[in-house]
Amino acid sequence: MVSSSDSRHIAQLFERHGPRVYRRALRLLGNPGDAEEATQEIFIRVFRSVGGFREQSQLTTWLYQITTNYCLNLIRDRSRRAELHQAHVGPLADESSRSDPTRPEDLVLLRRLLVTADERQAAAAVYVFLDGMSHEEAAELLGVSKRTVGNLLERFQAWAQEQIEPRSTAAPGAGTDS
Known part of the structure; x- marks a missing residue:
């Protein structure tokens, strides 16, 4: 009680x-x-x-x-x-064709990436990219060094780029035979 x-x-x-x-x-x-x-x-x-x-x-x-x-x-x-x-x-x-026009595309993409990202990398990305924290502030919250935050962010960015590239490079000139 x-x-x-x-x-x-x-x-x-x-x-x-x-x-x-x-x-x-x-x-x-x-x-x-x-x-x-x-x-x-x-x-x-x-x-x-x-x-x-x-x-x-x-x-x-x-x-x-x-x-x-x-x-x-x-x-x-x-x-x-x-x-x-x-x-x-x-x-x-x-x-699958629904979209919410009130959400910025970058936030939607970030949320999709965060779903499957490594947990520590995702947390670092949220703190720095979404919240605008410095590496020092993110390091304090994560209980790691600033260098580790930088490494986590680099790995997240490389991984995220791999996730995004297949979508953006899928058949760049498809259907445009001239």
Whole structure:
């Protein structure tokens, strides 16, 4: 049972950090409803694991890491379910041709890449490319050196380029016999 002082503490924590967690989740997930659900789930997890918070970093840093990891895992899980659905049920009519014009293409591509990317490389890419952090800031969040962040980003970029190239080089002059 939650005491009234615990309830007040939870409410204060949510009031103070909820908007930041929501914005982070929205940026990663791209959908307000998903971001709201993620924010609620993240604060439930925070409440359950608050004893695991080691005061080696700021609370905001800890929340940022939890939010990023939760959202990346959610993206990966959804992709796996979609792959299973595709393999066992097949595509739904017009689903593959749908697009959401409100999302920038680069964010959509980045989300697709993050689904299958190495977890540490994906986290480094999110921190630096999506959030605009310096290598030093990303290194602090990841618990690695700045050099390691650079290496993770280089490997992510090389891997991402390999993923993108087959799409962009598929039959460059197809259908243009003159």
